[in-house]
Amino acid sequence: MEICIVGTGYVGLSASVGFASKGNSVTCVDIDKEKVEKINQGEPPIYEKGMEKLLNEALDQELLKATTDLETAVEKATIIFITVGTPMKEDGSIDLSKVKQAAEDVGKALKEKDDYTVVTVKSTVVPRTTRDEIIPILEKKSGKDAGKDFGVCMNPEFLREGKALSDFLDPDRIVIGELDEKSGKLLENLCKDFDSPILRMGLSSAEMVKYASNSFLANKISFINEIGNICKKLEIDVYEVAEAMGHDERISPRFLRAGAGYGGSCFPKDVRALIAKSKDISYEPELLESGVSLNEDQPLKMLELLKEHLGGLEGKTVGVLGLAFKPGTDDIRESPALDVVNVLLEENVEVKAYDPKAMDNFRERFPDVEYCDSAEEVLDSDAALILTDWGEFGDLDYSGKVIIDGRRLEKAEEEADVYEGICW
The missing domain is CATH 3.40.50.720 (NAD(P)-binding Rossmann-like Domain)
Incomplete structure (x- = not known):
């Protein structure tokens, strides 16, 4: 054809x-x-x-x-x-x-x-x-x-x-x-x-399928992140909870990885567009709005943990592992790294960053960041944040390091001198 x-x-x-x-x-x-x-x-x-x-x-x-x-x-x-x-x-x-x-x-x-x-x-x-x-x-x-x-x-x-x-x-x-x-x-x-x-x-039903699907998945991520935030205060491993939840065929294990939240070109844009459309027809989509608010706040919790372990941020050197909103792409749209790096720079932090695909795109937004040739260089900092779970980050040596993790990297959890998960 x-x-x-x-x-x-x-x-x-x-x-x-x-x-x-x-x-x-x-x-x-x-x-x-x-x-x-x-x-x-x-x-x-x-x-x-x-x-x-x-x-x-x-x-x-x-x-x-x-x-x-x-x-x-x-x-x-x-x-x-x-x-x-x-x-x-x-x-x-x-x-x-x-x-x-x-x-x-x-x-x-x-x-x-x-x-x-x-x-x-x-x-x-x-x-x-x-x-x-x-x-x-x-x-x-x-x-x-x-x-x-x-x-x-x-x-x-x-x-x-x-x-x-x-x-x-x-x-x-x-x-x-x-x-x-x-x-x-x-x-x-x-x-x-x-x-x-x-x-x-029908035409409108097909249009709605896309928004309903993405909004559901985005809210599923926000849901498990909120459960993770609660679990952290109760000293419960949210990943154990999520694993057991996922065995329920009504729930499934997909999109139940607690962490720094979602980003990209679809979820943030589509959920907000559905919210705006709902308000156009005089409906207040409270669940969708709550999910967006939680997702926006989630990655910034890493900075609260970072301050606790460093005793403040000004004058510190902080490494950022991962700039793309997820592995396998160079897309930084709505990436959790955007807000995190922006706040770090406002706090007069020297930021060192590495991503195997997304550094060129990130450099256009943040030219003052030090972009490293390797992930190992990033770890030569006062502390490092893990924001994207690229596979190669699992091969690093985290011994002696201070790590704030937004993606539950097991090797970092096992080896780091100081390790803190965002919601576990």
């Missing part, structure tokens, strides 16, 4: 490479010429495990190409995916400017096209966006009727950064929100190559 994918971020590039690996002909479109050139040269503009190999295989088989020419890509396509970003505004609500612009551009290109095409929104958008915002734009710019002259679907993504490509190729479920049966059936035919349940529903 001929596919056009608008946007080449984590979602767009994973979808492009993934669909191409299934034998489809994919054209991915981006306004960034440098990204387009990199993709065509087989160089992924993002770090994602396995991406470079599959990208080059798709290029060699001439099943994928990148371009800035949206009109030509739309003309050839049977299905168009909009995968551009929907960042968060300062008030927590969703910024639809990029997805609206993409809809305008796609609509203009559809105006000159005779073949029936399904426009699929894969960008994360709050419920009713496709119905009330995207379809009117497509109809106005194309001069055509949705559900008659062209189809519309909403196909949320459930990708984890660092595992986005594998998640795309082996999904837990595929959700198809459809304007009409013809639209949904065409998208379902494309997705039949994946070994996964396919669930078809």
Whole structure:
């Protein structure tokens, strides 16, 4: 099938490479010429495990190409995916400017096209966006009727950064929100190559599945962190508690690792967007707001422990192990390390940091931090904080060190001269 994918971020590039690996002909479109050139040269503009190999295989088989020419890509396509970003505004609500612009551009290109095409929104958008915002734009710019002259679907993504490509190729479920049966059936035919349940529903229901899923998982993390905070005061090991909880099939052990909290491009943004949407319809989402508040406060508890062990922070040298919001990615968006490092610098602390992937991105925000060539250098400090559980941190020698741990690294717990877990 001929596919056009608008946007080449984590979602767009994973979808492009993934669909191409299934034998489809994919054209991915981006306004960034440098990204387009990199993709065509087989160089992924993002770090994602396995991406470079599959990208080059798709290029060699001439099943994928990148371009800035949206009109030509739309003309050839049977299905168009909009995968551009929907960042968060300062008030927590969703910024639809990029997805609206993409809809305008796609609509203009559809105006000159005779073949029936399904426009699929894969960008994360709050419920009713496709119905009330995207379809009117497509109809106005194309001069055509949705559900008659062209189809519309909403196909949320459930990708984890660092595992986005594998998640795309082996999904837990595929959700198809459809304007009409013809639209949904065409998208379902494309997705039949994946070994996964396919669930078809309305457009707004599909949009809500994404937000409900991420909000639940984010709150599950906040929940176990709160249990951990209580356990610490009672001198109880929260990891023992979580392990026993996880054996209950209704609960499961996933997302029950107490620590410094969640970050990244999805959980913080999506939960806040759902909160903002709820307030727009005059509903106060108290549970969601409490979860966000707890998550924001959680990593700062490490600094309270640090002050206790160092007798204050001013003039001290503190090492930070891990800057990405989780291992396997270079993404620092909403990383717990951001607030922690910011406070340390405000307290006149000399900060030494190391991350195997995220230092370049972090340096743009904090140029005054000393970025080390190795994790070992970071440990040459008055104390060190563990904020990301990269595997290589398990090979370090922590003997004689003062460690405040946000990720429950067993070797540090066993070897450090002074060891304190954030909530255990």
